Amino acid sequence: MFIKESCIMEIYTKSTESFSVGRVFCQNEDCVVFEDIDVQGKTAGYGVMKKSLITQLQYDTEYLDKISKYMEFAQKHSYSNWFSLKHISLNTEESLISQALQYAKAHHIIVTVEAADMEEPEAGYIEEIIHKSNREYISLTCIDVSNAQLSEKITITIEDIEFIEFESIDNLLLQYALGK
Secondary structure (H helix, E strand, C coil), X not given: CXXXXXXXXXXXXXXXXXXXXXEEEEECCCEEEEEEECCCCCEEEEEEEEHHHCCEEECCCHHHHHHHHHHHHHHHCHHHHHCCCCCCCCXXXXXXXXXXXXXXXXXXXXXXXXXXXXCCCEEEEEEEEEEECCEEEEEEEEEECCCCEEEEEEEEEXXXXXXXXXXXXXXHHHHHHHCC
16 A cells, blocks of 8 residues: 555544544555644654554545644744654665664653554553564553553564554653653
């Protein structure tokens, strides 16, 4: 599946009743990296998603017309300058998920991770990337998003990861509230 790269889109995954809005940052055969666009038309972070998770894409809707107008407004007003995405370099010839995880570990930033066997996404710091028995895992120190406190450590198989949010305003604020 090749996804259009020059426009914003509605991205549907598990439910056709809810969706995200994004713009393609880069993609390869297996994954796509989106710039997440929030409900106010501001870029709010990066999301790496397995293409197999995507059930539908919409490119021309009334909602996207509204978000495009919000994006125009945001570009013209200084309030939108308080947060901007850091530029990152990703190699589309390699695993985009692995690169996002390595980036997050190297920069000690909070990520939000969803994996096939997880009931809910987990936010936290990647403590270690483990290579064992021809498989790769991450050790994630989780953060309780309700109170910005460190909680348990979990291990996640990298091949099971379906989505990663990183360099996002939500995670940046969570990191600030945590005091790190």
